[in-house]
Amino acid sequence: MSQELTIYNSMTRQKEVFAPLVEGHVGLYVCGPTVYSDVHLGNCRTFTSFDIIYRYLMHKGYKVRYVRNITDVGHLTDSGEDKLSKGARLEKLEPMEVAQKYTNGFHDMMRRFNNLPPNIEPRATGHIIEQIEMVQAIMDNGLAYEVNGSVYFDVEAYNRKTEGDYGKLSGRKLDELLAESRELKSQDEKRNPSDFAIWMNAHEGHILRWNSPWGEGFPGWHLECSAMSTKYLGQEFDIHGGGNDLKFPHHENEIAQNAGSCGCGGARYWLHTNMLLMNGRKMSKSDGNTITPQQLFTGDSEHVSDSYSPMVLRFFMLQTHYRSTMDLTDTALQAAKKGYGRLMEAWKNLQSLEGKGGAQNGTVGRELEELIEGAYAEMDDDFNTPKALAKVFELVSRINALKGGQLSLEEVSPKTLEALKETLGTLLFDVFGLQDEGVAAGADNDALSKVMDLVLDLRAQARADKNWTLSDQLRDALKEAGITVKDGKDGATWTVG
RNA sequence: GGUUGGGUGGCCGAGUGGCUAGGCUCAGGUCUGCAAAACCUGCUACGGCGGUUCGAAUCCGCUCCCAACCUCCA
Numbered sequence: 350m351s352q353e354l355t356i357y358n359s360m361t362r363q364k365e366v367f368a369p370l371v372e373g374h375v376g377l378y379v380c381g382p383t384v385y386s387d388v389h390l391g392n393c394r395t396f397t398s399f400d401i402i403y404r405y406l407m408h409k410g411y412k413v414r415y416v417r418n419i420t421d422v423g424h425l426t427d428s429g430e431d432k433l434s435k436g437a438r439l440e441k442l443e444p445m446e447v448a449q450k451y452t453n454g455f456h457d458m459m460r461r462f463n464n465l466p467p468n469i470e471p472r473a474t475g476h477i478i479e480q481i482e483m484v485q486a487i488m489d490n491g492l493a494y495e496v497n498g499s500v501y502f503d504v505e506a507y508n509r510k511t512e513g514d515y516g517k518l519s520g521r522k523l524d525e526l527l528a529e530s531r532e533l534k535s536q537d538e539k540r541n542p543s544d545f546a547i548w549m550n551a552h553e554g555h556i557l558r559w560n561s562p563w564g565e566g567f568p569g570w571h572l573e574c575s576a577m578s579t580k581y582l583g584q585e586f587d588i589h590g591g592g593n594d595l596k597f598p599h600h601e602n603e604i605a606q607n608a609g610s611c612g613c614g615g616a617r618y619w620l621h622t623n624m625l626l627m628n629g630r631k632m633s634k635s636d637g638n639t640i641t642p643q644q645l646f647t648g649d650s651e652h653v654s655d656s657y658s659p660m661v662l663r664f665f666m667l668q669t670h671y672r673s674t675m676d677l678t679d680t681a682l683q684a685a686k687k688g689y690g691r692l693m694e695a696w697k698n699l700q701s702l703e704g705k706g707g708a709q710n711g712t713v714g715r716e717l718e719e720l721i722e723g724a725y726a727e728m729d730d731d732f733n734t735p736k737a738l739a740k741v742f743e744l745v746s747r748i749n750a751l752k753g754g755q756l757s758l759e760e761v762s763p764k765t766l767e768a769l770k771e772t773l774g775t776l777l778f779d780v781f782g783l784q785d786e787g788v789a790a791g792a793d794n795d796a797l798s799k800v801m802d803l804v805l806d807l808r809a810q811a812r813a814d815k816n817w818t819l820s821d822q823l824r825d826a827l828k829e830a831g832i833t834v835k836d837g838k839d840g841a842t843w844t845v846g
Numbered sequence: 847g848g849u850u851g852g853g854u855g856g857c858c859g860a861g862u863g864g865c866u867a868g869g870c871u872c873a874g875g876u877c878u879g880c881a882a883a884a885c886c887u888g889c890u891a892c893g894g895c896g897g898u899u900c901g902a903a904u905c906c907g908c909u910c911c912c913a914a915c916c917u918c919c920a
Binding site: 359362379380381382383388389390391392393394395396398432516519520521522525526570591592593594595596597598599621622623624625626629630631664665668669670672673674675676678680681682683684685686687688691692694698727733735736738739740741742743746749750752753754755756812815817820821824828833834835836837838842 | 848849850851852857858859860861867868869870871876877878879880881882883884885886912913914915916917918919920
């Protein structure tokens with residue numbers, strides 16, 4: 350499994366063979382949330398995508414340093430108020446309380462989706478000094494100017510110096526941007542509309558403020574990512590990720606700040622996840638086309654007919670490539686719920702199988718090996734989880750057929766079957782990050798297990814007596830209680846939910 | 847208007863110049879006391895119009911439509 354990994358680089362707009370700066374190590378930076386309100390589903394999708402990427406890189410044997418920041422200052426609303434300050438005002442809390450509250454909520458949600466924590470989770474407010482130093486470095490290079498205690502990045506000067514680099518990530522040309530934005534807004538302090546604040550003067554009443562060479566103020570949005578990625582991953586590092594909507598201006602400005610402060614390259618591979626849509630349109634809090642993760646878990650929303658657990662959602666995300674838009678609809682979620690259930694069922698079935706063939710595999714054994722290898726190979730192609738999952742489902746059919754007797758275990762060597770248990774388990778749980786929710790829901794509950802053994806014994810007796818009325822009554826009553834009974838060749842099995 | 851990415855079977859969703867993923871749904875079948883599950887079979891699609899090619903859903907051109915970004919957003 351030491352194949353080449355190819356990654357789609359947004360900067361070059363093509364797939365490239367991944368080669369880290371330092372052999373065996375990967376520096377991964379992902380733009381984290383601004384913690385001024387509850388996480389929304391789009392965040393969950395993005396961070397789950399990167400979680401799978403993180404997991405796969407580790408699976409490939411890389412030692413990964415995964416840095417994902419928390420933005421808790423500098424991010425302004427339309428009206429120019431800091432998002433954290435606004436939250437503090439509305440909720441009558443300290444800004445740091447707001448940040449902590451939503452950081453906690455964010456962490457909790459990440460855990461529910463079974464996303465691994467990053468190795469470093471730096472906060473913008475914890476890196477004011479680094480940001481001030483970066484502002485200073487940019488000024489020293491003549492690429493920023495101060496006006497009334499605020500410092501602006503001089504985009505035009507930067508673009509001249511780098512011979513037109515500004516906008517290269519998002520495909521924008523500065524002169525076109527200028528023509529556009531001139532009419533939109535006149536921000537008096539800027540020399541140019543496309544310039545952006547890297548340090549902002551704190552007006553009276555602005556709570557978040559720090560001393561700086563330019564007076565009391567606070568860092569501009571964009572700057573924290575440049576400063577913190579540099580601090581923890583270096584002036585040049587491997588992968589930078591984030592949502593598609595951050596390409597411009599956030600990432601474009603980050604690049605400018607990195608290059609503008611040290612003349613260095615920053616990230617070598619840029620990865621962007623695509624948007625989550627609902628019913629064909631972007632999810633947006635402002636226009637009501639939105640649903641919270643919590644609402645999906647409980648099914649309490651006009652947009653869904655059923656509840657969908659975190660793992661059903663994770664499975665749903667796996668079915669779409671991270672660079673494609675993902676359209677959330679009730680029917681699609683229904684399909685995911687079914688598919689996830691079938692996958693977990695097959696996983697359980699696999700555990701009960703023993704290869705009965707000789708050392709040499711028959712056709713079925715060889716197919717099993719090819720399919721699981723194929724699944725891993727798909728992951729090497731820009732983390733193609735939908736294709737990998739397709740291979741897995743071909744395995745599901747084989748596994749179920751072996752279990753059901755439609756395919757013969759004589760065709761599978763014990764060695765192959767044992768290896769499959771190992772490699773499929775690794776793929777499903779370590780790489781995809783799925784969890785078997787059915788287990789958590791009761792099968793490992795000792796008391797319930799014993800009760801169920803008893804009930805099913807009684808029912809088996811009734812069935813042996815051809816007392817169909819009683820056996821059906823038991824089955825129906827259990828169904829009512831949320832327990833599904835299935836009669837198989839070797840007796841009945843049961844599942845919760 | 848500019849930028850970026852799309853338009854695939856009933857729904858979702860991959861994908862490659864020819865060998866027609868996968869999930870869900872639906873129909874038929876096997877199995878079963880029944881049911882469920884499972885397995886098998888079927889539903890053979892690529893927005894429109896041209897072009898390149900022996901051959902294109904896949905390459906090129908034009909056109910229509912959609913989404914995101916350009917303003918806070920993963």
